[in-house]
Amino acid sequence: MxxxxxxxxxxxxxxxxxxxxxxxxxxxxxxxxxxxxxxxxxxxxxxxxxxxxxxxxxxxxxxxxxxxxxxxxxxxxxxxxxxxxxxxxxxxxxxxxxxxxxxxxxxxxxxxxxxxxxxxxxxxxxGGADGGDYASVVRFDGWRMDRRRRELFAPEGSRVSISEAEFDLLNVFLDMPQRVIGRDTLLEHSRNRLTARDSGDRSVDVLVSRLRRKLGSIDGGRDLIRTVRGVGYVFTANVEA
Known part of the structure; x- marks a missing residue:
């Protein structure tokens, strides 16, 4: 695009x-x-x-x-x-x-x-700028994300500050819930390539850690991203468009 x-x-x-x-x-x-x-x-x-x-x-x-x-x-x-x-x-x-x-x-x-x-x-x-049937609002575990407006809302309704890179990473998880996603796939689809050329790159792990903290920061929040050792991550919540 x-x-x-x-x-x-x-x-x-x-x-x-x-x-x-x-x-x-x-x-x-x-x-x-x-x-x-x-x-x-x-x-x-x-x-x-x-x-x-x-x-x-x-x-x-x-x-x-x-x-x-x-x-x-x-x-x-x-x-x-x-x-x-x-x-x-x-x-x-x-x-x-x-x-x-x-x-x-x-x-x-x-x-x-x-x-x-x-x-x-x-x-x-x-942000879905090309239109089509791309679901604008997605819900998971009480959370709500508006993909077109690029906004994330906690279960009690408050808007949660999220960076562009974190937003794109969450988008990948929401598109492929309850599936193991490798780090290379996450890096390719997220906008952050800060250290992609370095061996031992940790950029995806750092992004996931940041996203985990935000999704778990709300009272009663739970870890929605599970690590699959040596492979990647799984987004465990059910996703509804």
Whole structure:
């Protein structure tokens, strides 16, 4: 599926002025309206709404990690981290905070554009943008998920904050309930490929752990995702469209 014709607005939070100028110019040449910010405070003060945020990890004063936490409390907007930190642990931290991708500096502008397009494409695919008989509202174990609006509601009715990557992962489980799903399948269908090229990749396990915590955080909640050692996972609840 291609990205829809509507314009996608990008925020770039990067304190390195030269890099911010370079990436801003390349994004605009690639068709993305982009607004650059040097600090987290500048971004927070903005009243604009964005379809995706590119976020440097090592910002002055308030770090990119803290800004991502702040975003996740308020929005499900996709986040792509860019950072000089390249260790596997740093990437996992990004996952834990709800990032949707992680790109190591020096950043290749063409690769960043490709990552942005991939994240936006997966977001629209999961939202059922192509219409058809794709069930919009799905219920399981008292929970309700609206796939088109990309919203998740707990059994008592409260809206639960969920990242784009977590949403896509849950979508895969809801499409294949009570079946063993391998990690490769989950990685392929989820939008998060943070460490897919690394041997010993743990990105899917971290995403599953995050999703488990959220589904079990409500009073009386239970573990709906069972681990099948050496194979993958099973979503145990009955699913009703």
């Amino acid at each position: 291609q990205i829809s014709e509507r314009t996608h607005h990008i925020a770039l939070v990067e304190d390195d002025g030269a890099l911010r100028t370079l990436l801003t110019r390349h994004l605009r040449q690639s068709g993305f309206p982009v607004r650059g910010y040097a600090t987290a405070a500048e971004f927070k003060a903005s009243a604009e709404r964005f379809d995706l945020v590119v976020l440097d990890v090592m910002l002055p004063a308030t770090s990119g990690l803290d800004l991502c936490r702040w975003l996740r409390q308020r929005s499900n907007v996709p986040v792509i981290f860019i950072s000089a930190r390249s260790s596997h642990t740093d990437r996992i931290v990004g996952l834990e905070l709800g990032a949707d991708d992680y790109l190591v500096k020096p950043v290749d502008p063409g690769e960043l554009v490709a990552r942005i397009r991939s994240v936006l494409r997966r977001s629209e695919d999961a």
